[in-house]
Amino acid sequence: MTSLFSERLIAQIKQKQSIICVGLDPRIRGKSSIPEFLLSQVNDNYNDAIWEFNRRIIDATIPFTPIYKPQIAFYEKYNALDALKKTIAYIREKGALALLDAKRNDIGSTSAAYAHNVFEFLEADAVTVNSYFGIDGVQPFLNYVPKGKGVIILLKTSNPSSGEFQDLFALDLPEISADITEFQVKNVTVVRNFIHMARLMKKWSQSPTIMHVEQPIGKNGFTSLGGVVGATYPTQLKAIRAEAPHNFILIPGYGAQGGKAEDIIQGVNDQGLGAIVSASRSINFAYQSSTYKNQFSEEDFDKAAGQAAKDMRDDIRTALESAGKWKL
Amino acid sequence: MTSLFSERLIAQIKQKQSIICVGLDPRIRGKSSIPEFLLSQVNDNYNDAIWEFNRRIIDATIPFTPIYKPQIAFYEKYNALDALKKTIAYIREKGALALLDAKRNDIGSTSAAYAHNVFEFLEADAVTVNSYFGIDGVQPFLNYVPKGKGVIILLKTSNPSSGEFQDLFALDLPEISADITEFQVKNVTVVRNFIHMARLMKKWSQSPTIMHVEQPIGKNGFTSLGGVVGATYPTQLKAIRAEAPHNFILIPGYGAQGGKAEDIIQGVNDQGLGAIVSASRSINFAYQSSTYKNQFSEEDFDKAAGQAAKDMRDDIRTALESAGKWKL
Numbered sequence: 001m002t003s004l005f006s007e008r009l010i011a012q013i014k015q016k017q018s019i020i021c022v023g024l025d026p027r028i029r030g031k032s033s034i035p036e037f038l039l040s041q042v043n044d045n046y047n048d049a050i051w052e053f054n055r056r057i058i059d060a061t062i063p064f065t066p067i068y069k070p071q072i073a074f075y076e077k078y079n080a081l082d083a084l085k086k087t088i089a090y091i092r093e094k095g096a097l098a099l100l101d102a103k104r105n106d107i108g109s110t111s112a113a114y115a116h117n118v119f120e121f122l123e124a125d126a127v128t129v130n131s132y133f134g135i136d137g138v139q140p141f142l143n144y145v146p147k148g149k150g151v152i153i154l155l156k157t158s159n160p161s162s163g164e165f166q167d168l169f170a171l172d173l174p175e176i177s178a179d180i181t182e183f184q185v186k187n188v189t190v191v192r193n194f195i196h197m198a199r200l201m202k203k204w205s206q207s208p209t210i211m212h213v214e215q216p217i218g219k220n221g222f223t224s225l226g227g228v229v230g231a232t233y234p235t236q237l238k239a240i241r242a243e244a245p246h247n248f249i250l251i252p253g254y255g256a257q258g259g260k261a262e263d264i265i266q267g268v269n270d271q272g273l274g275a276i277v278s279a280s281r282s283i284n285f286a287y288q289s290s291t292y293k294n295q296f297s298e299e300d301f302d303k304a305a306g307q308a309a310k311d312m313r314d315d316i317r318t319a320l321e322s323a324g325k326w327k328l
Numbered sequence: 329m330t331s332l333f334s335e336r337l338i339a340q341i342k343q344k345q346s347i348i349c350v351g352l353d354p355r356i357r358g359k360s361s362i363p364e365f366l367l368s369q370v371n372d373n374y375n376d377a378i379w380e381f382n383r384r385i386i387d388a389t390i391p392f393t394p395i396y397k398p399q400i401a402f403y404e405k406y407n408a409l410d411a412l413k414k415t416i417a418y419i420r421e422k423g424a425l426a427l428l429d430a431k432r433n434d435i436g437s438t439s440a441a442y443a444h445n446v447f448e449f450l451e452a453d454a455v456t457v458n459s460y461f462g463i464d465g466v467q468p469f470l471n472y473v474p475k476g477k478g479v480i481i482l483l484k485t486s487n488p489s490s491g492e493f494q495d496l497f498a499l500d501l502p503e504i505s506a507d508i509t510e511f512q513v514k515n516v517t518v519v520r521n522f523i524h525m526a527r528l529m530k531k532w533s534q535s536p537t538i539m540h541v542e543q544p545i546g547k548n549g550f551t552s553l554g555g556v557v558g559a560t561y562p563t564q565l566k567a568i569r570a571e572a573p574h575n576f577i578l579i580p581g582y583g584a585q586g587g588k589a590e591d592i593i594q595g596v597n598d599q600g601l602g603a604i605v606s607a608s609r610s611i612n613f614a615y616q617s618s619t620y621k622n623q624f625s626e627e628d629f630d631k632a633a634g635q636a637a638k639d640m641r642d643d644i645r646t647a648l649e650s651a652g653k654w655k656l
Contacts, residue, residue, distance in 0.1 A: 025438075073434060073441035079449065081409070103433050105458055106401060107487040107585075110353075113401035121407065130433055130458050133485050134492030157461050159435040163506065164462030168498035168524055178491065181567040182519050191510050193521065196496055239509040257435075 004213070005126055005150030006222035006248060009097055010273060012066030014328050018313040019264075019272070021099065021250065022061050022305075023280025024070040024087060026050045028078060032256075032285040035298045050075070050083040053301075057284060058090060060306030064313040067097040067125075069250075069278050085122055092125070099250070100124035103154065105137050112140035119144045126150030128228060128250070131197065135204060142204070142225065146212050150224045150248075153201055155240055156194040158230025158253030166194040194229075194236060195243060201227050202244040217246050220273065226250060229267070231259025231277065238266035241274065249275045254312070255282030261319035272326040277316055283308045332541070333454055333478030334550035334576060337425055338601060340394030342656050346641040347592075347600070349427065349578065350389050350633075351608025352398040352415060354378045356406060360584075360613040363626045378403070378411040381629075385612060386418060388634030392641040395425040395453075397578075397606050416452055427578070428452035431482065433465050440468040447472045454478030456556060456578070459525065463532060470532070470553065474540045478552045478576075481529055483568055484522040486558025486581030494522040522557075522564060523571060529555050530572040545574050548601065554578060557595070559587025559605065566594035569602065577603045582640070583610030589647035600654040605644055611636045 003011075013019055027033045028046060038049045058068065068091045075084040091098040100122060104114040111133075118127045118141070131138050131153040141151045156166055169190040191199075204210045205225035206217065216223045226248035229237045240249065249267050253259040254277050267275035286292045286308035287301040296304035320326040331339075341347055355361045356374060366377045386396065396419045403412040419426040428450060432442040439461075446455045446469070459466050459481040469479045484494055497518040519527075532538045533553035534545065544551045554576035557565045568577065577595050581587040582605050595603035614620045614636035615629040624632035648654040 071434075071438055071441075073432075073438045073445070076445040077441040077449070101434075103458075104401075105431050105433070106399075106429075107485065107580075110399055110401045113399075113405040117401070117404040121405070130431075130460055132458055132460050132482055132493060133487055134489030134494070136487040136489040137485075154460060157435065157465075159461055159464040161462030161464040164528065165460060165521075165525065166462070167506065168500055168521070169504070170496035170498040170521060171518060172496055176497070178495065178561075179563045181523055181564070182517060189510060190499060193493075193496070193498060195509055197493065200492065233506075235507045236509070252435075 002146065002148040004218045005145070005148055005224040007218040007220060008125070008148060009067060009150070009248065010220045010222065012096060013273070016064060016066050017317070017328055018064050018066055019276050019316060020065060020309060020313050021067045021069050021276040021278035022065045022283050022309055023101070023278050024054050024057065024068055025074045025280040025284060026053055026078065026080070027074060032281045032288060035287070035301050037298065046078040047080045047083040050078065050080045051086050054083065054087040055090060056302035057305045058094060060302040061283065061309040062094050062096060064309045065096055067099055067276055069099045069101050071101040071280065088122055088124055092123070097125040099126040099128070099152065101128050103128050103130045105130035105133055107133065108136045108140055111137045115140040115144060119149055126152060128152045128154070130154050131200065135210065138204065139210065142210055143212060145224045150226065152226040152228055152250045153197065155197050155201070155227040156229045156233050156236045158232045158257055158259070162230065166192070168193050170196050172196065195239060198227060198240045198243045201225055201247055205247055222246055222248055222274065228252065231263045232257055234263040234266055237263070241266055245269065251275050251277045255279035261315045264316055265319060265323045265325060268320060268325055270325055270327070272320050272328050279312060283312065330474065330476040332546045333473070333476055333552040335546040335548060336453070336476060337395060337478070337576065338548045338550065340424060341601070344392060344394050345645070345656055346392050346394055347604050347644060348393060348637060348641050349395045349397050349604040349606035350393045350611050350637055351606050352382050352385065352396055353402050353608040353612060354381055354406065355402060360609045360616060363615070363629050365626065374406040375408045375411040378406065378408045379414050382411065382415040383418060384630035385633045386422060388630040389611065389637040390422050390424060392637045393424055395427055395604055397427045397429050399429040399608065413450055416450055420451070420453070425453040427454040427456070427480065429456050431456050431458045433458035433461055435461065436464045436468055439465045443468040443472060447477055454480060456480045456482070458482050459528065463538065466532065467538065470538055471540060473552045478554065480554040480556055480578045481525065483525050483529070483555040484557045484561050484564045486560045486585055486587070490558065494520070496521050498524050500524065523567060526555060526568045526571045529553055529575055533575055550574055550576055550602065556580065559591045560585055562591040562594055565591070569594055573597065579603050579605045583607035589643045592644055593647060593651045593653060596648060596653055598653055598655070600648050600656050607640055611640065
């Protein structure tokens, strides 16, 4: 039988003593972008340049990286889905996991088409999904859990306006008819939307019917359905960790978006498990950053990325060790 | 100056005396699928078969169809993004509008990459977006409003489990600190999540700063930001129409999902404007349906689609006329 995604991820985490996730977001020309010399042979086809960039980043970061997260938007933008497919295959060949950041969502029959593309054509190990549709739109992705695949839904995203909708306080009052759109309540408990979404995640992830496996919680304590919570929101991260102790949390927002290692502490359990922390720009384009640009040339962009990944791994590990939460 | 998306859409609606939107969701082999004879030359490349299918469907339905809605999931599934690009170009060449159903969503810098792909590479006229991220994730798409592009966000989706999250009753209490995740309230007004999303849509769509146009509401009374409300939820449709009189509503769920013409009535204003009603399977694969299969052969799949589109146009028009809401 295929191992659960959560167990495969934990094996990589333990082996590499690292909970980082390296985003692979190729950007062409602009403030943060792949080196010009890789583009010298390029006409309108960016596949080769992006593939070469990713391959070298992966080779340099693999000792510290249990899981990679290519963001499909950039491959779509540059018409480079071939490079994406090759990148995912290469990550897996090297023994790490590939999480496709795609935030797909739709009604069931359409989500099934997306799931087919993500898991059968691109062959990712896991995917991010927006679960605004409820279980119907997530189920087609969860149907791949028995094959070792994972799903990460959005809870509290890292962007500044995430509170506009996600922070609304919501009540779950199933006895109210669907026809009622507005009414008065007294003395009821309300929780924010992102907590409701976390509760749905918890409920779905522990159901053998939904997860299609007899024991949705693996021997290390985690299911194959997780959630996204931005490093930029540490208080909310703590609340979600408490709500859902058996769900992995993908924490974006470290680095370029301003999240710090201390912000991660609330995302893991006492053993140090339960979160993966992702960074994209700060690793991919480390060769351009003030921290690394004096140390590495443009030609050594991959070595800069490797050093940045190692430093990020160590930075987070140190913060968790100081908090007494590193027993991997 | 380029006309607003809403004005371009209304011009097509008036010209064709139709508020239907034909989905273009190619499915290969299965219960509802494109004719086998189109696949005879196919090896692993479905681009030609899908393009031929779409081209013939468009030719047959164009007299009744102001706007088409290709669902990108199916083109991704069959690795047929070339067929998608050609299809969008063909729709526009024929004078109709192309709404890409993609439900994209992410933080701002990533949404900008998606928006580039949708509007600059694929050259769609409009796109569906999931606005769980708040304005940050929608703004990069709205930046194209001055170029005549439109954006449709998800409010109340057509699927059975849409209520699981969208129907929760939510409070907007901005004075409450972000640190508070749970508390008690007395005598406050609460509205469902999908109504909150509709209120955000209304607010965003009337802001010249967000929409980047001085007059976001066009001369016919509508903005270029709309919302999705399933035909399967007519009561909710009525509530959203009342909340947001200047926003177009995309109503999926007619046909295969069970929505009826009578369910649409609440979606339009007294003039008959404000909604487009989409159907995919019931038009695309009309040649296989009990209604049309005795009348049309597999070779005439396009004629079946043309008849189904005309019947749908007339069915909705009759229902709106009976309700005194057809003054186009």
